[in-house]
Amino acid sequence: MPAPGLVxxxxxxxQCGAALTTRMYPLVGPAGVVTLRLCIAAVVLITVWRPGMRWDRATLRVAAAAGTLLAVHHLSYYEAVDRLxxxxxxxxxxxxxxxxxxFASRRATDLLWACLAAAGVVLLSHSGVSLNATGLAFxxxxxxxxxxxxxxxxRLAERVPDGRGLALAVSWGALLSLPYGIAQAGTRLLAPGTLVLAAAVAILSSILPYTAQLEALRRLPPRTFGIxxxxEPAVGALIGLLFIGQHLTTAQWAGVLAVALASIGATRTPGRAPRPTTTRTPGNAQDHLRTGTSSE
Incomplete structure (x- = not known):
């Protein structure tokens, strides 16, 4: 699959997983959702990839940093979704x-697409009602x-050529989130109905998307991945409309169109030709990331 398709x-x-979590908030709260999501994802990824214990310290540090960012992101994002x-x-x-x-842009056209996406975000966020300040902060x-x-x-994709690095990162994130989930939900985390919903959320929101996006990061520079x-705002608004009944205003639909055009433009704008190098190892992930070409 092409890298944009993976993203x-x-x-x-x-976003489908985020919509599904709204059914879990009354049961275990946002922290409980995050704990179940990451723990289930960690078990599946470790079973599939078997990362083992022999890793150099630099790779472990990168995996721990990725896992920490995932845990804090999930906790704050689900607290925001609970309020917004x-x-x-x-x-x-x-x-x-x-x-x-x-900030990673090197071409005028990149700034154009980024600015168009920003305009779309502004339009999409215009709801005509005041939003919860705590939710906005989260x-x-x-x-x-x-x-x-x-x-x-x-960096993790450069150092580890398969899903073992992701398994390490998600496992570390699960360990970090565990105390918060237990404190908020306790034994409710083990209810059978909750575990079934959590498994679906883990597959939709962690296992499949992070595996796909980690592979995409091997082929795309961060600025293209970011655009x-x-x-995501457009997809989130559409998922909210279809599954939660959150209707969009005319301004929000204009924002959806602007963000979509910016993303299409970012993928279709031809990139700068890569500079020739004196040495190159075939299949090296860093070369593919530097030039923005596919590893296939």
Whole structure:
């Protein structure tokens, strides 16, 4: 699958999982949702990839940093979704990837697409009603963590050529979130109905999207990945409309169109030709990330 398709598949999975978690909030709360999501995802990923224990310290540090950012992102994002409409929470979360796309830009056209995406975010977030200030703060923190995760996950993808690095990162994030989930939900975390919902959320929001996006990060530079994920506010608003009944205003639909056009433009704008290098190892992930070409 082309790298943009991997990114979009991850975006859709994340937002579907976020919509499904609204049914779990009355049962275990946001922290309980995060704990179950990460723990189930960690068990599945470890079973599939069998990461083992022999890792150099540098790789362990990168995996721990990615897992920490994931845990804090999940905790803050679900606290935001508990207080804000899904589209608004995702719009604020987008500030992190948008900042990466903007500050890593090297071409005038990249700035154009980033600015168009920003205009779409502004329109999409215009709901005509006041939004919960605490929810906005949590969503902004989630955006900062997601932006940091993009950069750290890129390094993890360079160091580990398969899903073992992701398994380590998610496992570390699960350990960090466990005390918060137990404190909020206690034994309710083990209720059979809750575990079934949590398994679906883990597959939709963690296992499938992070595997797909980690593979995409091997092929795309962070700035392109950041602009592509600008579709998250649009997807979040549409998922909210279809599954939660959150209707969009005319201004919000205009924002959806603007963000979609920005993402399409970012993927279709031809990139700068890579500079020739004197040495190159065939199949080296860093070469593919540097030139923005596919590893296939």
């Amino acid at each position: 979009m598949g991850g975006v859709v999975g994340l 409409p899904l589209g608004a929470a995702t719009t604020m979360e987008f500030l992190g990837p948008f900042a990466i796309a903007l 969503a902004t923190l989630a955006g900062c963590c997601w932006g940091g995760y993009i950069l750290v996950a890129k 592509l994920t600008s579709l």
